Amino acid sequence: QHDDALGMLEPHTSALVISAALFSIVCGFSHPDHGYVSFDRVTQVASILLLGPAPAALLNGLASLLYPLHRVLRGESWRSAVDAAMANAGMMILIILAAGSAYQKAGGDTPIGALSTPAWIPLLVMMTVLHLSNELCMAWFLWLRERKPWRRIASFSYAVEGFSILIGISVAAILPQIPLPEGILLLIILATGMVVVRQLAMLRQTLSRQIAERTQELEAKTAQLDRLAKVDALTGLPNRRSLENRLDTLFDGPAEAREGLYVAILDIDHFKQVNDQHSHALGDEVLRELGNMIRSNQFSQDSAGRYGGDEFILCLQRTQRHAARDTCQALLQQFSQHRWSSTNQPVHVSASIGLTAVRAEDSRTTALARADRRLYAAKSAGRNQLRADDDAHAA
């Protein structure tokens, strides 16, 4: 007979079921992919089989409503905890009533007589199907409300679910058959198992979080090192290595990429004197400011940089002879007219440029060597000037 009259509930039975239900909910854990995974089915199934669907629904529903206390103690807001508890309790009561009725319809006894009763199979199937429907409804609801993507329905939560249901069935079948001390021992072993699984899950979660944090730090450091390896610290322009790589790419690529390509070498005039007569700090400021000027001119941004000391390489792509000359002249003029602020006495600093058009047969070395010869010619001619291929005396 199906004895699940609510009036027959003993206070100590009710207290035990509510405590067990609370314990099995609290022993859950948040899984990054599957959300909150808990063992509450153990108590739900055991209480359906021992007390009947209606008392089980009542007691587990009550436990679910009490659960917010625990979540609030963990720092969640009352509002969100109560919201979640109401939704949980409602779904749980429905699942218990439906699965419990299926069990009774299949001829299952309350309390369950033995594990050999096949009526627990519809209970297991119903519980799993209802869990799946619950998941689908939640996913659909979250998608409707927050456009959250659908969570993957993975085997893990079903493994926990199925395992919990089987434990619940076993507990219900075994508990009434054994003496009280053994029964208590069984419950203690079960509770310890839940705590251990929970602790292992939390440990796994902490480790994954730490690994994710370290990976992020390492990626940031690698990106920083990568940047430092390519950039000149003083001017912020590409450094020699990065410039050479860039020029190699240009020179190794198709000949069309070098059409209209001009390469210039700029060297500050008597820079040693700037350092010696004023200060190294002013020397640094001159280099930094020249870097800013180069950046704000029309040089190919990734192919203009500091080649070393007071020497800079400038590339102009897809341009013409006059335009290349004008750009270089404008830079020399801007640089020589700059008023250096870090000193009281007036300081005049100028630079010289050797400019050359890249030829079809050029390699990086031959083009730079020709630009260097033009620079030498500019220095020899008195500095603060530009020498290009077509200038008189250009070497």
Ligand SMILES: Nc1nc2c(ncn2[C@@H]2O[C@H](COP(=O)(O)OP(=O)(O)OP(=O)(O)O)[C@@H](O)[C@H]2O)c(=O)[nH]1
């Ligand atoms: N302040 C400062 N000086 C630097 C830095 N790197 C190189 N120098 C100085 O730049 C100077 C380069 O001098 P040189 O190229 O030999 O000759 P110069 O005095 O510029 O004379 P010319 O090139 O013939 O006009 C040296 O005195 C270096 O010490 C730097 O990062 N900061």
